[in-house]
Amino acid sequence: MRRLGVVSYSDALGMQKELVEQRKAGVIGDQLLLLEHPPVITLGVKARSDRSHIIASADELSAAGVEVIETGRGGDVTYHGPGQLVGYPIIDLKPDRCDVHRYVRDLEQVMIEMAARFGVEASRIEGLTGAWVGDEKLAAIGVRIARWVTSHGFAFNVNTPLDNFTLIVPCGITDKGVTSLERVLGRPVHMDEVADSAENSFRQVFQ
Secondary structure, three states: OOEEEEHHHHHHHHHHHHHHHHHHOOOOOOEEEEEEEOOOOEEOOOHHHHHHOOOOHHHHHHOOOOOOEOOOOOOOOOEEEOOOEEEEEEEEOOOOOOOOOHHHHHHHHHHHHHHHOOOOOOOOOOOOEEEEEOOOEEEEEEEEEEEEOEEEEEEEOOOHHHHHHHOOOHHHHHEEEEHHHHHHHHOOOOOHHHHHHHHHHHHHHHH
């Protein structure tokens, strides 16, 4: 488990790439990187040829100081920014967890357990990914798996300014909302508390 503070998205991509190669080679063990990003919109493989889910104009994004970066993860369009805990597991799923569907469900369970530690009941929605409170997404998931070593991961909204999600159609879903732990609880939540929850929940689910 490594807590890295605020890291640019580009730097985090480079770090993940290096760690994935080290994990494939058996040089390191499984890792979980916990961090925050400066404001950035990321495009998953579904959005590479279609940016229609970015609502804001280039000028609006520039004025808001929001980067747009293509990634190698699955999924559509996602926003990252301060107040959001991002987790990047670098895990070798071999030999007994080589199931992409199971891995995503396990990450969802981590998010659900994290919320439960704050007294918040999060759940899954059939046909969608992530952790939800009612019809509002609390945590998003987008992963990449190469030779059964994982990268990318989850983004859990803690004190995230939710107005920034109006710059996009989050994950390409038009009929659902976005929420945060702060909004659900009606009070600010310290990021270290949520990072503690992430570490404990991750150990519980992935043993």
